[in-house]
Amino acid sequence: MSIRTEPLIGVTRAQPRRRPASLAAWLDREPVFSWLMMTAPILFLAAFVGYPFVYGILLSLQDRPVAHVGTFVGLKNFVRDFNDPIFWRVAINTFVYTGVATLLKMVGGLALAVAMNQNFRMKNLVRAVLLLPFIVPTVLSTVAWMWMLDPAFSIFNWFLIALGMPKPGPSWLGNPTLAMASIIVINTWRGLPFYGITLLAGLQTVPPELYEAATIDGASGWQRFRYVTLPLLQPIILIVTLFSVIFTFADFQLVYVLTHGGPQNATQLFATYAFDIGMGAGQLGLGASVALTMLPALALLILALTLYMRRQ
Amino acid sequence: MSGRSRRDFLKIAVAGAAGTALAPSLGRAADKSVTLLHESSFIKTFDEYMQKTLAPAYEKETGVKVVYELTSVGSLPTRISTITETGSGADVTMIFLLYPFLFADKLMDVSDIAEDIGKKQGGWYDAAKEAGIVNGQWKSVPHSNIGQLMNWRTDWFKEVGVTKFPDTWEELYEVGKKLKAKDHPFGFELGHGFGDNHGWIYPLLWSYGGREVEPDGKTVVIDSDETARAVDFARKFFKDTMLDDVLGWTDVSNNKAWFAEQISCTNNAESILWLAKRDFPDIAKVTDQAMNPQGPKGRFHLLNCIGHSVFNFGPQKQEAHDFLHWVMEEKQLGGWYASADTYYQPFLHAYDNAPMWDVEPRNKPYRDAMGSAHLPGWPAPPTRQLAEVVAKYVTVDMFAKACAGASTKEVIKNAEAQLKEIYRTA
Numbered sequence: 226m227s228i229r230t231e232p233l234i235g236v237t238r239a240q241p242r243r244r245p246a247s248l249a250a251w252l253d254r255e256p257v258f259s260w261l262m263m264t265a266p267i268l269f270l271a272a273f274v275g276y277p278f279v280y281g282i283l284l285s286l287q288d289r290p291v292a293h294v295g296t297f298v299g300l301k302n303f304v305r306d307f308n309d310p311i312f313w314r315v316a317i318n319t320f321v322y323t324g325v326a327t328l329l330k331m332v333g334g335l336a337l338a339v340a341m342n343q344n345f346r347m348k349n350l351v352r353a354v355l356l357l358p359f360i361v362p363t364v365l366s367t368v369a370w371m372w373m374l375d376p377a378f379s380i381f382n383w384f385l386i387a388l389g390m391p392k393p394g395p396s397w398l399g400n401p402t403l404a405m406a407s408i409i410v411i412n413t414w415r416g417l418p419f420y421g422i423t424l425l426a427g428l429q430t431v432p433p434e435l436y437e438a439a440t441i442d443g444a445s446g447w448q449r450f451r452y453v454t455l456p457l458l459q460p461i462i463l464i465v466t467l468f469s470v471i472f473t474f475a476d477f478q479l480v481y482v483l484t485h486g487g488p489q490n491a492t493q494l495f496a497t498y499a500f501d502i503g504m505g506a507g508q509l510g511l512g513a514s515v516a517l518t519m520l521p522a523l524a525l526l527i528l529a530l531t532l533y534m535r536r537q
Numbered sequence: 538m539s540g541r542s543r544r545d546f547l548k549i550a551v552a553g554a555a556g557t558a559l560a561p562s563l564g565r566a567a568d569k570s571v572t573l574l575h576e577s578s579f580i581k582t583f584d585e586y587m588q589k590t591l592a593p594a595y596e597k598e599t600g601v602k603v604v605y606e607l608t609s610v611g612s613l614p615t616r617i618s619t620i621t622e623t624g625s626g627a628d629v630t631m632i633f634l635l636y637p638f639l640f641a642d643k644l645m646d647v648s649d650i651a652e653d654i655g656k657k658q659g660g661w662y663d664a665a666k667e668a669g670i671v672n673g674q675w676k677s678v679p680h681s682n683i684g685q686l687m688n689w690r691t692d693w694f695k696e697v698g699v700t701k702f703p704d705t706w707e708e709l710y711e712v713g714k715k716l717k718a719k720d721h722p723f724g725f726e727l728g729h730g731f732g733d734n735h736g737w738i739y740p741l742l743w744s745y746g747g748r749e750v751e752p753d754g755k756t757v758v759i760d761s762d763e764t765a766r767a768v769d770f771a772r773k774f775f776k777d778t779m780l781d782d783v784l785g786w787t788d789v790s791n792n793k794a795w796f797a798e799q800i801s802c803t804n805n806a807e808s809i810l811w812l813a814k815r816d817f818p819d820i821a822k823v824t825d826q827a828m829n830p831q832g833p834k835g836r837f838h839l840l841n842c843i844g845h846s847v848f849n850f851g852p853q854k855q856e857a858h859d860f861l862h863w864v865m866e867e868k869q870l871g872g873w874y875a876s877a878d879t880y881y882q883p884f885l886h887a888y889d890n891a892p893m894w895d896v897e898p899r900n901k902p903y904r905d906a907m908g909s910a911h912l913p914g915w916p917a918p919p920t921r922q923l924a925e926v927v928a929k930y931v932t933v934d935m936f937a938k939a940c941a942g943a944s945t946k947e948v949i950k951n952a953e954a955q956l957k958e959i960y961r962t963a
Binding site for chain 1: 614615618621622639640641642643727728729730780781782783784785786787789790793794797799921924925927928929930934937938941951954955958962
């Protein structure tokens with residue numbers, strides 16, 4: 226008995242020693258380990274980005290009331306969207322909102338970055354304070370704006386009335402044009418620090434020698450900005466613009482809290498309209514189709530900017 | 538060293554993932570509980586009564602724990618959608634407006650509860666049946682109505698010689714003109730809120746004889762002389778009595794304006810008086826409430842019903858059903874209603890003369906209004922098309938655009954085109 230078991234025990238002992246050693250060696254191989262490390266993010270992206278995206282596309286092709294099984298309808302939801310006058314209003318609103326707000330953020334952010342790049346007292350403190358609009362939760366800051374835009378409490382109205390405007394002053398959220406202008410200003414206020422701080426980081430990488438050389442060559446302040454700063458900042462401006470357009474185009478919280486798309490859909494954007502149809506009316510397929518119509522415009526823009534950057 | 542740490546990392550990751558996946562199911566297996574999902578109440582004592590009195594009492598009586606899960610105001614539809622789509626979550630849910638109809642396929646038939654409770658407690662108001670019965674089955678047991686009525690400043694109305702709230706829209710308009718001239722305008726929401734806009738727009742349309750769609754749920758009839766008269770009235774009512782800002786208001790706006798003493802009349806739930814009594818006693822003294830004015834075709838109110846439904850796919854649906862039955866019994870329900878005074882107006886006739894109505898007699902119009910209350914879109918049946926009409930603010934915006942200056946003909950034509958497009962799928 227003992228004669229027969231000894232060698233067996235020896236064999237079984239030997240195996241576990243070899244296996245971990247080979248497993249460790251296998252894990253240590255760079256291609257294996259890198260793939261292992263990549264697996265988690267890939268699964269994460271597939272689960273939380275890929276799956277919802279594909280599911281959204283499938284939903285948009287179905288007549289899918291909430292709590293019901295969907296039926297495939299092809300592109301009918303998109304046809305319904307295109308026949309819906311509010312949809313076109315929403316499309317125009319979204320492009321105006323994104324275009325104007327991004328432009329304002331770009332120009333304002335660049336000015337902010339240039340100003341912040343100067344030497345002055347308490348520079349670091351001011352830079353930190355400038356980030357506040359970006360840090361404060363959107364819902365919270367929007368509620369503060371809601372009070373500021375209410376004619377009864379508005380500091381703007383108080384100021385305008387003091388200057389002679391008849392009471393109660395402008396109705397910021399009741400007038401369609403002013404309402405759109407208001408949400409653009411608030412979005413700009415919130416997004417400016419992102420532009421400013423990112424461009425400031427870019428500015429600080431510009432070698433001072435270039436400015437010195439330009440100055441020696443007789444360049445003015447504007448010329449130094451135009452021919453030295455701007456070309457060197459261009460790649461960063463493009464990347465920040467790309468992010469900003471994506472965030473602004475799909476903006477939801479600000480409008481949802483402040484106007485809920487009113488007055489008369491003057492501030493309704495793709496994201497809020499899709500939410501109202503999907504969640505408010507329970508039409509998940511139709512809501513998904515509205516949300517997905519954002520995709521071609523964003524994809525084209527991203528493609529154009531990426532190609533431009535590559536060419537640069 | 539580095540190899541070992543990599544393996545350790547992987548082990549920890551796998552163990553963590555397995556633990557996370559297993560933990561909830563192990564926990565659930567040991568529970569005997571029912572989860573009731575509710576929107577956080579404006580009246581804190583209402584939620585507290587469930588948490589501190591009803592839930593412990595039920596656990597003591599049956600051994601089943603009641604988990605009272607609160608969600609923020611406005612987020613309930615999203616939560617219900619998530620539960621029905623994923624098939625997991627609460628067992629019983631608060632439900633309101635058109636949602637029993639939208640989610641009907643995922644809700645248990647609770648006709649036995651509704652019929653038993655109705656029989657024992659004086660019978661249901663017709664409005665309760667309108668709100669809870671889907672294709673002949675009760676899909677929710679109605680709990681109460683959160684009525685939307687007229688809130689008015691007695692002191693300012695008195696300044697223009699009015700001591701009793703006007704009976705008709707035209708009379709209210711005449712008073713409003715005088716009050717606006719004295720810098721006490723009206724404020725009725727015409728923006729994209731959740732309820733204060735529909736709260737007066739639909740009753741106004743109905744009281745002039747207008748309607749969106751016929752009871753067949755297909756025929757669009759918004760383009761009528763009755764609608765035109767209602768729109769014409771709304772335009773002059775807005776122009777001559779109100780603040781311009783109401784066009785952009787959401788549901789919080791009229792409350793802010795009321796407590797800023799900016800407006801003399803609005804349409805809101807009882808919460809205005811309730812909050813005034815708590816935080817602004819001087820304003821509370823001069824606040825009164827009245828039923829909506831009547832138009833040429835009668836007096837109407839918006840049915841803002843809340844009820845409770847049981848999901849038909851949950852593992853504990855029978856326990857949930859039994860709990861709902863228990864909580865709707867008079868012994869429990871009476872106390873629950875009383876905990877919120879009359880903010881939740883009972884749909885059962887047994888409570889018509891309950892002592893809670895004497896706590897604040899100014900709330901009595903909310904009880905009287907339930908006899909003429911209907912769901913948005915009435916007399917069309919509650920359908921997915923109707924839900925889309927409400928979510929797209931078709932009728933609210935028809936009135937709002939007219940108030941902002943568009944012609945009556947144009948706004949009605951636009952609304953009609955939208956309604957026809959939506960009802961094309963009916």
